Amino acid sequence: MNKKRVGILISGRGSNMRAIVEAASDPNYPVEVACVVSNRPDAGGLAYARSQNIAAQAIDHKNYKTREEFDSVVNDYLQSQSLDIIVCAGFMRIMTPVLIKPWEGRMINIHPSLLPLYRGLHTHERAIAAGDKEGGCTVHFVTAELDDGPIIAQARVPILKDDTAETLADRVLVEEHKLYPLALAKVALAKDI
Numbered sequence: 001m002n003k004k005r006v007g008i009l010i011s012g013r014g015s016n017m018r019a020i021v022e023a024a025s026d027p028n029y030p031v032e033v034a035c036v037v038s039n040r041p042d043a044g045g046l047a048y049a050r051s052q053n054i055a056a057q058a059i060d061h062k063n064y065k066t067r068e069e070f071d072s073v074v075n076d077y078l079q080s081q082s083l084d085i086i087v088c089a090g091f092m093r094i095m096t097p098v099l100i101k102p103w104e105g106r107m108i109n110i111h112p113s114l115l116p117l118y119r120g121l122h123t124h125e126r127a128i129a130a131g132d133k134e135g136g137c138t139v140h141f142v143t144a145e146l147d148d149g150p151i152i153a154q155a156r157v158p159i160l161k162d163d164t165a166e167t168l169a170d171r172v173l174v175e176e177h178k179l180y181p182l183a184l185a186k187v188a189l190a191k192d193i
């Protein structure tokens with residue numbers, strides 16, 4: 001099988017990255033995780049990636065004066081890995097075109113809301129405050145606009161009467177872990193990637 005080489009960008013615990021790495025252990029999954037990059041050297045996800053013998057690179061954003069400088073270093077590393085697809089999985093950085101442009105149509109993100117609702121942060125608090133009956137998550141292609149770009153897949157969960165942002169986040173996260181590997185496989189199998 002001609003597997004697509006994927007690089008995953010993280011900032012923290014990396015549970016979505018882990019769900020993808022676990023999916024990729026199936027010989028029939030169309031993706032091989034080639035590398036993981038974190039802008040935070042202490043991200044828990046880096047240790048997990050290393051434990052799975054995946055190249056895991058910390059590129060600390062604090063070492064760069066501008067977003068563009070940081071993005072350029074990340075892009076150079078990704079280019080050096082001969083990747084087909086970039087997966088943002090809890091990568092908590094606003095990216096500039098320096099990083100987005102070279103991967104247009106081949107970079108995806110997961111966002112914890114039913115886009116186009118609630119771009120940006122605190123999505124679960126905002127959904128509860130609005131009295132929404134449903135929350136969820138969205139996998140979409142990354143474009144220059146934050147949490148915008150063509151939607152690939154969504155999953156929905158109910159919002160219950162006593163939900164807090166934490167309980168709702170936990171319920172959505174369970175769906176994220178199922179949705180992201182499926183959406184990534186769909187992108188990897190698309191013929192023009």
Ligand code: GRF
Pocket residue numbers: 010011012013014015016017089090091110111112137173176
């Ligand atoms: C997820 O909820 C994701 O949707 C959001 O940040 C969280 C990352 O979690 N963008 P993890 O690092 O994948 O565990």
